[in-house]
Amino acid sequence: MKLLVYGAGVLGSRFAARLYEAGLDVSLLARGERMDSLRRHGVQLAEENSTVIKRIPVPVREHPAGGYDLIVVLVRTHQVDAVLESLAGLEGDVLFLHNWAAGPEPLGAVIGHERVLLGFPADGGTMDGDVVRYRATNFMTRRVAMPIGEPDGRTTPRLERIVEAFRTAGVNAKAEPKMDAWLKTHAAFEVPLGQAVHTAGGPAALADDPDAVRDMLRLMRQNLAAMPAPPVPRGFAALRTLPEGLLVATLRRFLRSPTAVHSGLSDASPATTAELARLAEQIRAHTKVR
Known part of the structure; x- marks a missing residue:
């Protein structure tokens, strides 16, 4: 499975780094100074107040061009409209992992309804300069699983594949039939x-x-x-x-x-x-x- 993580903030960086460490074919989309930092140092991670910084050399892309099996969008709610425009001409399923109360319709209207999956990362952290600081207990280890679902509530083969891929990578994910x-x-x-x-x-x-x-x-x-x-x-x-x-x-x-x-x-x-x-x-x- 070839993946693109769209959004290089706290959640996107953490998510891409975990998938990369697990051996998945994943790239992280970033721009500007954030892209430059990622290309020089990789994703830099540290637990809360620790002085130990781990660097993960996740491949970085400036533009979302290319063929992907799955694009994982990890941006803030008010940034989604701009993201949709850049995804409209791409291939591959799109998993929107962020706050969203508008339903799947406005997402599917731009990129195609058949491409949309919904979810929520249930994680947190802070950005300390270029270092992502996170709690030891997070969406990868917490007992409450990260929910992912089809807009219509079905348990489809693609949903099962995605959940299984994330679980194999150490991300505690589950299929949620009422994701909206x-x-x-x-x-x-x-x-x-x-x-x-x-x-x-x-x-x-x-x-x-x-x-x-x-x-x-x-x-x-x-x-x-x-x-x-x-x-x-x-x-x-x-x-x-x-x-x-x-x-x-x-x-x-x-x-x-x-x-x-x-x-x-x-x-x-x-x-x-x-x-x-x-x-x-x-x-x-x-x-x-x-």
């Missing part, structure tokens, strides 16, 4: 959470304001109630059914936890702000929220 609903559920939860954290000035600051946490929870409930399908995973339905006081207390504990600190919630960069805004637009447009 999974992504919409995640956005319904993440947008209020991310925007509330940024407004408060960080997870801990939000935890110290129970009224703000309560307002955030109510937005989550509104989003979930407006979804055209039940939440996936089903556990998110608890956000609509459990008592508000219990949920507020639980969310405040989460916001003070190491998981919240290391999850990237504190990232208030323009890119994160733009992504949350685009996701909010998608939620309004593709649910009953008005």
Whole structure:
């Protein structure tokens, strides 16, 4: 299987490096200074605060030309439109691994509906100069598998091949029959959470304001109630059914936890702000929220 990873940020770099180390035929698409750094040093990886830097010589491409069996897109939500234009003339299936609440239709309308697969990387990290820093527990080792699915929910031979290839490479992937609903559920939860954290000035600051946490929870409930399908995973339905006081207390504990600190919630960069805004637009447009 010949693969192209489109996007050389934290997730794309990590993903491409892991596939390359596993012996897969993979290239990483990058441009500008990031491309120059990757060509000189390879993908540079380090665990959290470690001084040990590992360099992986993943082949780098500036343009997505060539024949690929699978193109894996790992970019932010607001960058997808520009990516679609460059993929329209290429061959090969395309796996979109990122936040996305608009459904598969706008993706397929540009590149062909038969090429689209959906997924979510469920990983995190930070960029320290040209070094990607990541947690020891990530999407490759975590118990919760990285979901991948066909837009229509079928378990197709190509989906099985992709999941098996990722598993063989050490990536904990699984076929998810309700991937579109999974992504919409995640956005319904993440947008209020991310925007509330940024407004408060960080997870801990939000935890110290129970009224703000309560307002955030109510937005989550509104989003979930407006979804055209039940939440996936089903556990998110608890956000609509459990008592508000219990949920507020639980969310405040989460916001003070190491998981919240290391999850990237504190990232208030323009890119994160733009992504949350685009996701909010998608939620309004593709649910009953008005």
